[in-house]
Amino acid sequence: VDLAIGNKEKAHIVPLLQRLLRDRAVDTSVSQDGEPRPAEQNPMIERFFNYSRAFVKIQEGCDWQCAYCIIPRARGPNRSMPPDWVIDQVQKLADSGYQEIVLCGTRLGTYGVDLVAGPSLATLLTRILASTDIRRVRLSSIEPMGFDEQLKEVIVSSNRICRHLHIPLQSGSDAVLRAMNRPYSTSDYRRLVDWFKSRCPDMCIGADLVVGFPAEGEADFRETTEFIQDIDLSYLHVFSYSVRPGTPAANRYSESQLIPPEVVRRRSRFLRSLSRAKRRSFAKSQVGRTLNMLVLRKTDDSSGKRMALSDNYLNVLVDADDASAGQILPAEVLSVTESAIVGRLLNR
Ligand code: SF4
Known part of the structure; x- marks a missing residue:
């Protein structure tokens, strides 16, 4: 093990890894105080890679x-x-x-x-x-x-x-x-x-x-x-x-x-x-309902369809292009099988 970090240090994982690579030193960075980290030390996040x-x-x-x-x-x-x-x-x-x-x-x-x-x-x-x-x-x-x-x-x-x-x-x-x-x-x-x-x-x-x-x-x-x-x-x-x-x-x-x-x-x-x-x-x-679905970047391997997440937590397969990924769009729930829920984006 080259590096052990505490839960509180997760936000600093990039500089900690950079230091490890630079210094090639075994490091432990686990704070013991249990004190909250000041807000200004919590980096604002702009993007979640691939999410x-x-x-x-x-x-x-x-x-x-x-x-x-x-x-x-x-x-x-x-x-x-x-x-x-x-x-x-x-x-x-x-x-x-x-x-x-x-x-x-x-x-x-x-x-x-x-x-x-x-x-x-x-x-x-x-x-x-x-x-x-x-x-x-x-x-x-x-x-x-x-x-x-x-x-x-x-x-x-x-x-x-x-x-x-x-x-x-x-x-x-x-x-x-x-x-x-x-x-x-x-x-x-x-x-x-x-x-x-x-x-x-x-x-x-x-x-x-x-x-x-x-x-x-x-x-x-x-x-x-x-x-x-x-x-x-x-x-x-x-x-x-x-x-x-x-x-x-x-x-x-x-x-x-x-x-x-x-x-x-x-x-x-x-x-x-x-x-x-x-x-x-x-x-x-929910079959027959029109739900607002967030079109995900992920596609389903077997059908090639894109996955979409309804506000009430249904994972639905839809035909959607790359431009739709990340958008919330209305879709109808068409059918439910043993392995999948299938839907259709509306107004497409
Ligand atoms: S101790 Fe706290 S965090 Fe753990 S299960 Fe109970 S309520 Fe949840």
Whole structure:
């Protein structure tokens, strides 16, 4: 290993690599202080090489401690980028031609709580919509406890905010959620999803699930599958539990209490098959709809068609020329097969 850098130093990877090549010296550049980097040290990004969308990281770290998660130790406490910096960054990307930006963070819903008189995520979104020309904004993952009434209203009230939310669930068993130190119940989660789907029926909502947490017995897993079958989610990201030394779960459970790997694999397979069914069912519900799609640079190897991403997170194959890449254009969803969703750009 010639160079080890910390998460905080990622923004400086180019000068660090240049120094390594120049000096040929083994280097370690990992800051230990956990202090936020001053905004002026965060370089403004103009382009993402070969990407049709741009990503703006507005927050880092987490002040909570889920039993299985190493992030609070690895990334430190919650730190938010100043709102003026975020506005300038979003406008710069819009000026560079990006039509969609994705707002990212380790725990996006806590944006602003560390800033003096800082805005909430809802206030920041309102400012982005009012002060920048960006055509549409997508939100990355937001924890269930990150939604307040104001944020929910802002999300469903603007057609410039993508109808796509990723809300980690982690388990459909209340006992397992408590053991994980997740501060909500399955009823809270269901209420949240139902609220969004009642206000915005075509919204795509996805969830993370951790499979094989040591407290997850067969009955708990059954509760999870029943909950997932019953709730209006459009896809799942399924992760297998793994021991992270230093986390509460690693200290609490002995090796003999871990779920055997073959059981974790079986449970994961089952949830992934549920996810495929939900994805297909959501896609089929959109056939015949006209959706605003961001035409991507990527093409599909087998059909040669170009990929396009709808605001509600469908990956659709369309016939589109190079000039359309990066543009948001209306397209009709034509069909859904086992392997692809096919659409047609309108007015072409
Ligand atoms: S899972 Fe999310 S909320 Fe929980 S400790 Fe990790 S980063 Fe924080």
